[in-house]
Amino acid sequence: MTYYVCRCFFSNNIFLKQYNLHVTYKDEEQFKHDYLQILRKRGCNTEEKIREACREIQKEISRRRHLGEESLKRRNVISSHYTPVHPEIYHLKEEYLASEFLALVQACKANKSASLEEIFDRIKVEKAERVYTFPIFTEEFCRLFVEELSHFEDSDCPKGRPNTMNKYGVLLNELGFDEDFLTPLREHYIAAITSLMYPDWGGAFLDSHKAFVVKYKLGQDTDLNYHYDNAEITLNVSLGKTFTGGELYFGDMFRPRETSNQNARFTEISHVPSIALLHRGQHRHGASPITSGERYNLIIWMRSSAVRNACCPMCFEEPDLVPTVGFGDGFTKQTETVDVCTV
Template sequence: MTLYPLFRVTRQLQTVRTTTLPPRKAANMAREVTLPTSGSADDGEFYVCSCFFTNNFYLKDYNVHVVYRDDVQFGEEYKQVMNKYGCGTDEQWNQVLAQVKSELERRHNLFQQSLEKSRQIRTQYRPLHPQVYTLQKSFFAPEFLEFVELSRRIDTTPEDVMKFVTSKPDNRVYEFPVFTEHFCQLFMEEITHFEDSNLPKGRPNTMNNYGILLNELGFDEGFITPLRTDYLRPICRLLYPDWGGDALDSHKAFVVTYKLGEDLDLSYHYDNAEVTLNVSLGKDFEEGSLYFGNMRQVVQSQPSYREHKHRPTYGLLHRGQHKHGAMPIDEGERYNLIIWMRSSKVRNQLCPMCDQKPTLVRTVGFGDGFTKETKTVDVCCAS
């Protein structure tokens, strides 16, 4: 059995713990489901790949991602491997199996439950700052507006916009101011106000236990979608043309929080996105920098890392497949706005989570950004 490594990095970026797992396999045995369609989408219906129901189950206690298709496959591929990393008793194995099955059930119910949460929040929640739900130019830093304006010009080159960003050679991780301090303060107050309510909250993903899905809170149509299409897509067109930067037609947006007693850090991973924007909203915190390694396609026994410190109101723009993590915070609390931007033009060819041509499952809203490609026939040439 071929094995591949995952890594977890300490604050000093010196000690690396290696976790070994079997390779990803095609998700051909996923349960076929048709989910209700609702929500907004740029150009018609969006889908998830069927591997969503089999691949990338995260076991936090062991810092590993696993594939689950059935009990027999899971036992054959993982029981011996997991024993090497502390899962040595039948009780521990049964706990792992129960955790994976619980996550599988959550995924099957996720889209319908998200739709129900959105409806409940829409009817019962009273925003603290209603104005932040509709994107306004006044929310942006002046430098960001200049950056966007230049990016929209048809004759602008990537070299022309480098004056607006800080980046490290060959890294393609770009930092630039995005929002004003005033907006970030209002936005965090709104998120905190919702967190303090007794309304249901969906977690952003299996690796973050604390945070808010912004589509459930009602930010998609008036805020995130115009931010992606009108402001971020012109920038990504120049900086990431090889990753569908000019055709980012869907997204997943959420806020994550890090503080003592809750999530402190984030393990080394890559995003289910073509391009990611990560904006530090602020609050008082110490440490917790992001670190970047290699693209996920690059396999190295001892990868090198580059650290990027968070600066409130500033965003980091990077390729979704660029592996990264977050080091632990020492003090305080940090809020980050994360936008996973997806291009169906890119991911329709190869699912980034299973490395296969995607098998489409109909879903709610943007799903995971896949679309059904329509084949056309040239009637003039058809016989």
């Protein structure tokens, strides 16, 4: 299977952290026309600051244009030079999975055409709409995984960072976790849950993912701004270490061509190690600042080409496909689609 990105990846949804603003950038004239007023209100009030913002955006666009080839280079260097401290965890084993999770998966597989009563007995339904939490990994696996990530951080290998919102963390495909850990986790376990909980969001047709670990620490990234994900369904697992603060909060669903709801109500969820949180990618959310310690979260953006082939979740148009490497952004040239863009 060949996967693609949409051409809007090189212009849309670029995050200016200093001004807490996602922007679309086609050229400087369009950028000023669309964002100058709001930028001035947020402190970008001189020509030099505007030029600096443009340079930052152009740098990010350049990074995106070379993302596939640079990622492949990093992966080759890592596979040749990095020695894992826990090589056994690169292959998924059921002993790494919580017994509650295995029971939940089994119940979902047994109840594909039955009621969801037994499922809801095994999963926590959060107050935020269609957000669910459940144990997924053992505490011992989380400990080993965090040790592996810390060991990799301390190495001199090149590191690709997750995205413009998270400057600290690891792209797990570059480290070698995709083939034997993340893909079977998605295909053989998580899909059983998402097919029942999110049938209207492609939950039964998840055929690719982007997985990364984000790190929060005082003096580095401490929080995550309000946003939505480039995914149909997101799995967020708290791995540890020890920290305070950092609560997740959920607001409303993103709606294209609608202004942001300034009066949106937020639902806060405390996220503790070894627990997975499952939600729709376009359910807007963020993370409050940690106040002490160090926190690692595993994020898996799960994509359904049957959904996104019809409608790109970032530009909300029919995707204009550009070849890339790996899973790209989950688009394919297959024509079978599931229409959820108006859900």
